[in-house]
Amino acid sequence: MRDTTSLLPLVVRDLRLEKDGRVLLDVPVARIQNRKRNVVLGPNGAGKTLFLKLCHGLVPPTAGSIEYTSPRPASEIRRRQAMVFQKPVMLRRSVRANFTHALAMAGVGWSERRRIAAETMAQFGLASLADVPARVLSGGEQQRLAIARAASLNPDLLFLDEPTSSLDPTASHQIEDMLEILYERGVTLVLTTHDLGLARRFADVIFFFHNGRLVEESDTQSFFNNPKTVEAQAFLEHRLFW
Amino acid sequence: MLQDATILSSVLSMIGGGGGRLLEIVLLSLGVTITAVSFAGLVGLPLGAGLALARFPGRTIVIVLVNTLMGFPPVVAGLAIFLLLSRSGPLGGLGLLFTPKAMMIAQFVLVLPIVVALTRQTIEDLWTEYQDHLTSLGAGRLGSIPTLLWDARFSLVTTMLAGLGRASAEVGAILIVGGNIAGFTRTMTTSIALETSKGDLPLAMALGVILMSLTLAINGLAYGISRVGARFSGKS
Ligand SMILES: Nc1ncnc2c1ncn2[C@@H]1O[C@H](COP(=O)(O)OP(=O)(O)OP(=O)(O)O)[C@@H](O)[C@H]1O
Ligand SMILES: [Mg+2]
Numbered sequence: 163m164r165d166t167t168s169l170l171p172l173v174v175r176d177l178r179l180e181k182d183g184r185v186l187l188d189v190p191v192a193r194i195q196n197r198k199r200n201v202v203l204g205p206n207g208a209g210k211t212l213f214l215k216l217c218h219g220l221v222p223p224t225a226g227s228i229e230y231t232s233p234r235p236a237s238e239i240r241r242r243q244a245m246v247f248q249k250p251v252m253l254r255r256s257v258r259a260n261f262t263h264a265l266a267m268a269g270v271g272w273s274e275r276r277r278i279a280a281e282t283m284a285q286f287g288l289a290s291l292a293d294v295p296a297r298v299l300s301g302g303e304q305q306r307l308a309i310a311r312a313a314s315l316n317p318d319l320l321f322l323d324e325p326t327s328s329l330d331p332t333a334s335h336q337i338e339d340m341l342e343i344l345y346e347r348g349v350t351l352v353l354t355t356h357d358l359g360l361a362r363r364f365a366d367v368i369f370f371f372h373n374g375r376l377v378e379e380s381d382t383q384s385f386f387n388n389p390k391t392v393e394a395q396a397f398l399e400h401r402l403f404w
Numbered sequence: 405m406l407q408d409a410t411i412l413s414s415v416l417s418m419i420g421g422g423g424g425r426l427l428e429i430v431l432l433s434l435g436v437t438i439t440a441v442s443f444a445g446l447v448g449l450p451l452g453a454g455l456a457l458a459r460f461p462g463r464t465i466v467i468v469l470v471n472t473l474m475g476f477p478p479v480v481a482g483l484a485i486f487l488l489l490s491r492s493g494p495l496g497g498l499g500l501l502f503t504p505k506a507m508m509i510a511q512f513v514l515v516l517p518i519v520v521a522l523t524r525q526t527i528e529d530l531w532t533e534y535q536d537h538l539t540s541l542g543a544g545r546l547g548s549i550p551t552l553l554w555d556a557r558f559s560l561v562t563t564m565l566a567g568l569g570r571a572s573a574e575v576g577a578i579l580i581v582g583g584n585i586a587g588f589t590r591t592m593t594t595s596i597a598l599e600t601s602k603g604d605l606p607l608a609m610a611l612g613v614i615l616m617s618l619t620l621a622i623n624g625l626a627y628g629i630s631r632v633g634a635r636f637s638g639k640s
Binding site: 215218220237240244245247251253254255263264267268295297298 | 542554637
């Protein structure tokens with residue numbers, strides 16, 4: 163079983179990112195709860211990717227705080243979370259080596275790396291592709307590899323930036339199944355998507371961004387049934403606005 | 405005036421019949437060049453990658469300087485090394501002037517900027533692609549260098565070949581620091597220059613043919629490697 167003394171909830175306060183005097187992100191307060199499926203929604207350019215990158219610690223904020231419940235050294239916090247990017251990064255190596263590299267970076271020993279890699283590939287239907295160069299895989303297979311690679315690091319918290327964009331329905335369905343498996347295992351998920359169907363089916367909590375601002379955080383039911391803000395209403399009715 | 409057929413047949417007999425003299429020249433050339441390029445790779449690959457990822461004041465100036473040195477005139481480099489190694493120079497005590505080692509140093513100095521500059525560019529491009537992933541894995545900038553060097557391995561082969569090309573075609577610097585001493589520091593390029601000026605065209609041409617064949621073989625190999633590389637990096 164995984165460690166129950168989780169880092170979560172993660173509490174974000176007065177988070178701001180400014181660049182050249184422009185406010186790119188403004189989050190007064192957000193809570194990412196343990197073992198929840200969190201979905202970040204918003205139109206293009208709303209700041210979804212930036213929000214994930216700030217929470218994951220890839221981009222330093224201009225102001226504000228990102229705090230974990232149980233204080234831990236930065237290196238441990240880094241090891242307990244992982245991120246899958248909008249455009250999955252595929253190393254110029256075999257599928258297997260993509261796993262073993264990530265595990266090596268996480269400090270896992272040589273034979274243990276190979277064992278975990280084999281186990282994860284088998285679990286997510288990548289075993290037959292183990293020796294194929296990762297960059298010749300199809301888009302769906304690459305996305306699956308990216309998620310499985312992140313999952314092999316056994317994170318408490320996993321960020322996924324548009325894991326199903328540009329995939330056909332079958333491939334998105336496979337990804338959704340993977341996410342369910344991870345959720346069942348106790349991984350807290352934070353993902354962005356443009357797929358409202360996925361958000362409705364999958365999410366426990368919705369974070370809605372507009373123009374770089376977190377304007378609404380609510381449970382899925384109430385977000386879809388009676389959104390509190392005009393921006394969210396307009397977004398759900400597919401009305402153009404800016 | 406020599407007949408074409410005469411030249412051709414003497415070229416062939418020279419290559420075929422061997423002649424210890426010819427073999428000696430070829431082996432010396434290869435030895436000097438391969439040693440110089442290997443050391444340039446050993447030093448230049450990590451240095452180029454470091455320059456791509458490190459952030460320090462004056463970095464831009466260093467990059468411009470290295471790029472400029474890529475086109476450094478070999479004779480000037482030769483002169484500088486000559487002055488350093490000559491008996492009254494700062495490194496004169498080593499007694500390296502007019503030895504194969506001096507030629508290796510000259511070629512190393514000429515090849516190093518090429519390796520550093522091209523590696524810097526390659527690694528910087530790959531870093532923009534890998535940055536988020538490697539940072540997410542907690543690698544850090546300098547900790548990312550081994551991953552980046554390995555994943556750029558096929559482009560870096562081309563980089564090393566560019567260095568090898570410069571070294572093997574070079575005459576000016578090794579002529580100055582090596583002295584073109586028969587049987588000791590006489591290489592393919594310096595003999596071609598010498599034999600041509602002496603009028604011994606068959607020997608000059610035989611050496612030219614060998615030099616070109618070697619270049620062709622190396623580039624054939626490089627092409628093969630780049631095909632394998634294309635497979636690993638997807639379509640690109
Ligand atoms: N490094 C940066 N420098 C300047 N502006 C940036 C930078 N990164 C993002 N932005 C800007 O911040 C805004 C939010 O970008 P972000 O990528 O978070 O949007 P998004 O919600 O993920 O959009 P999409 O749905 O298209 O992926 C955009 O207007 C973008 O131009
Ligand atoms: Mg985005």
